Amino acid sequence: MTMLSVAGLAVSRGGLPVLENLDFTLEAGHALVLRGPNGIGKTTLLRTLAGLQPALAGTVSMPPESMAYAAHSDGLKSTLTVRENLTFWSSVYATHDIEPALDRMNLRSLEHRAALSLSAGQKRRLGLARLLVTGRPVWVLDEPTVSLDTASVALFAEAVRGHLASGGAALIATHIDLGLDEARVLDLGPFKARPPEEGGMMGAFDEAFL
């Protein structure tokens, strides 16, 4: 079953096209890893897929209400405890069960600590636990392993594997090897937008003024 399909997609950042002619599909139970140098447009692509910015051209299709997005920052409230942070997101997504997520991301012992007093890696783990409580099938992850140690990266890979096994799909932008051997890798290099004089597209006109 196709969870996400992208056809002829072009995305722009700050009015300038960065990627064009992207075509890929993501099936249930599969993971796709996006690679490419800094500035190639991985984050821009993921933000476009998440619906945070409009695409310059092309189509993105996926079942409605199927995507959970995780950005560079985790969206944690520092004065709330780990449990309160997770409970909030689980009630936003109407899932109401945070216990499996706490166990999967090894946060049980930190449950009552304020997010303020967590280390960077622990915050990241909490951010990833948020994905588990969304109950959404398509995960769109932007650099999910930043500040994680090797044990936590393995924990994360395990969580992704569990998600894929239960019929989910994941789109992950990352620079490191996650140990997900089954994941396909998409190098974004060949999709870099050409400059307009070589036949590439112009940025959206009004974007230049925003």
Add this chain to the structure above:
Amino acid sequence: MIALLLRDLRLAVRAGGGFGLGLAFFLIVVTLVPFGVGPQGEILARIAPGILWLGALLACLLSLDRIFALDYEDGSLDLLVTAPIPLEGVVSIKALAHWITTGLPLVVAAPVFGILLHLAPEAQLWMIVALLLGTPALSVLGTFGAALTVGLKRGGLLLSLLVLPFYVPTLIFGAELVRRGAEGMNTQVPLLMLAGITAATIALVPFASAAAIRVNLR
């Protein structure tokens, strides 16, 4: 939606949340005025409605920039936009949370502060009614300014400049309602205008604020 309201209220009362800040500011403004204009009761009584309304306006303004800026900084605004709640709903809930933490305490405290300014006893009730009807509009209009300036560093000052002109109708009719109430005149017209302005802003402004946030997040 309820979860978001509870989260915002909880954040407001936790350390650094700013709950009570507006109220304390209101108190200081109201106590400073008699030092400035002198202790004559009849002058204070005449300017009391205007001072109380200006104090409420400024106290409300003080915490407006926090409505979206904090969520923007820690990334939760991105996540809220992609969450299964309409953004217009998020804006409305945030306005409600802002009103509960700043507007409502002012409504409750207004009679006490009225006494400090020699507000006529017959105007006390009208002051409460006017603030109760008018302050929700201040919070909802504030979300529009906050949405426009989200993502700007030090956007607070720009926010004040953007939002204060929109507060003028509420200020005019709010103060007029209390003045007429104090003098025993017919209060129906300013009362209806004040309520109408609030109803219209609650109905329309969340859509504008949500659109502004979507543009700013691009």
